Amino acid sequence: MAFATTDQLRPLAISEALAAGERRAFAFPDTPDPDAWEEWRAAFRGRLRARLGGLPVERGGLSFVAGPPIERPGYSRTYLEYTSAPGVTVPAWLLVPAGLAAPAPAVLALHGHGSGMDEPAGLGPDGAECDEPFGYHQSFALALCRRGMVVLVPELAGFGRRREPGELRGDPAASSCRAAAWWGIMLGRPLLGGRAWDALRGFDLLQSLPAVDSGRIGVMGGSGGGAVALLVAGLEPRLRAAVICSYFCTFTDSILAMEHCSCNYVPGLLQDAEMYDLAALIAPRPLLVEAGAADPIFPLPGVLAAYERLSAAYALLGAPGQLSRDVFPGGHQISGRMAYDFLQRQLGG
Numbered sequence: 015m016a017f018a019t020t021d022q023l024r025p026l027a028i029s030e031a032l033a034a035g036e037r038r039a040f041a042f043p044d045t046p047d048p049d050a051w052e053e054w055r056a057a058f059r060g061r062l063r064a065r066l067g068g069l070p071v072e073r074g075g076l077s078f079v080a081g082p083p084i085e086r087p088g089y090s091r092t093y094l095e096y097t098s099a100p101g102v103t104v105p106a107w108l109l110v111p112a113g114l115a116a117p118a119p120a121v122l123a124l125h126g127h128g129s130g131m132d133e134p135a136g137l138g139p140d141g142a143e144c145d146e147p148f149g150y151h152q153s154f155a156l157a158l159c160r161r162g163m164v165v166l167v168p169e170l171a172g173f174g175r176r177r178e179p180g181e182l183r184g185d186p187a188a189s190s191c192r193a194a195a196w197w198g199i200m201l202g203r204p205l206l207g208g209r210a211w212d213a214l215r216g217f218d219l220l221q222s223l224p225a226v227d228s229g230r231i232g233v234m235g236g237s238g239g240g241a242v243a244l245l246v247a248g249l250e251p252r253l254r255a256a257v258i259c260s261y262f263c264t265f266t267d268s269i270l271a272m273e274h275c276s277c278n279y280v281p282g283l284l285q286d287a288e289m290y291d292l293a294a295l296i297a298p299r300p301l302l303v304e305a306g307a308a309d310p311i312f313p314l315p316g317v318l319a320a321y322e323r324l325s326a327a328y329a330l331l332g333a334p335g336q337l338s339r340d341v342f343p344g345g346h347q348i349s350g351r352m353a354y355d356f357l358q359r360q361l362g363g
Contacts, residue, residue, distance in 0.1 A: 042327045044330070062292075067204055068202075093108075098215040106168040108165070117225060118225060121165050121166075124239030124243050127173070130173035130176070170212065205276075206242070207280070213245075217253065231254060232254055233255075234258075262312070263313065263320055264316045290324040293327075298331040
């Protein structure tokens with residue numbers, strides 16, 4: 015009896031996966047009926063929480079400890095740690111504009127691969143402050159704070175201070191994604207689900223702060239942080255606006271078309287939804303998709319195809335003007351040329 019080789023099996027495996035994607039169980043409703051949309055949202059959010067490792071609906075109280083504020087020209091930066099789950103401590107930077115006379119709008123800023131929470135807050139690998147934007151994160155959290163918004167930058171699992179002990183002594187831009195992702199898969203708790211939960215708890219923390227107007231909180235993330243921002247904005251309807259950078263595409267044109275980090279994968283998700291279905295959970299709230307025209311790992315044709323499908327969801331809900339995009343001349347990075355003003359405008363900053 016002859017057995018098929020790995021190369022012979024691969025096309026069949028891919029075609030079956032794509033077919034499963036085409037049968038998406040939670041494709042967004044092809045109707046403007048608000049009741050159908052509410053029913054879909056409730057069911058899909060329940061399935062998504064299950065796929066991500068069983069994220070609870072109720073989140074409860076939150077404890078955190080904070081160090082002394084570090085005063086900088088125009089803002090302060092505070093190191094804090096909050097407990098997202100028993101035994102799970104999340105470090106974060108809190109950036110607060112100087113001279114606030116009233117509670118301000120806020121943004122949950124989610125980093126991607128790299129050195130963790132420092133780079134978005136304007137800190138280099140050695141902890142030195144950088145006045146000019148740098149790296150693919152372009153100091154985006156600091157840029158938002160300088161526009162009058164309180165910004166929380168949580169450190170996502172596997173990066174920076176949350177790497178495995180053996181990797182803390184190496185390259186600060188290295189991650190523990192591979193080990194954490196595969197342990198998570200084996201335990202039924204995908205790493206992306208843990209990161210989403212930590213970010214949801216970061217939203218809860220922002221809501222509790224006196225400096226923050228709890229009704230004016232948005233989210234922005236790039237690359238892997240864009241993945242988390244997409245999930246968090248879809249699961250948390252109280253987030254008022256979202257920006258997804260260097261991530262929004264189709265799964266089939268991005269993480270299923272080329273080599274990506276292990277942390278991107280959630281078992282069974284494509285049976286439920288393509289990426290534009292996930293983004294439709296945000297509709298009709300304001301959403302900006304930012305993409306580099308030359309991004310090699312989230313290719314522009316896939317971005318535009320996904321955006322076209324998502325546009326149909328916003329049109330069905332009578333809110334085509336709430337969805338926008340910025341395709342900038344660049345690669346896999348955050349631009350911010352429209353995003354910062356977009357959040358400032360949508361959050362009333």
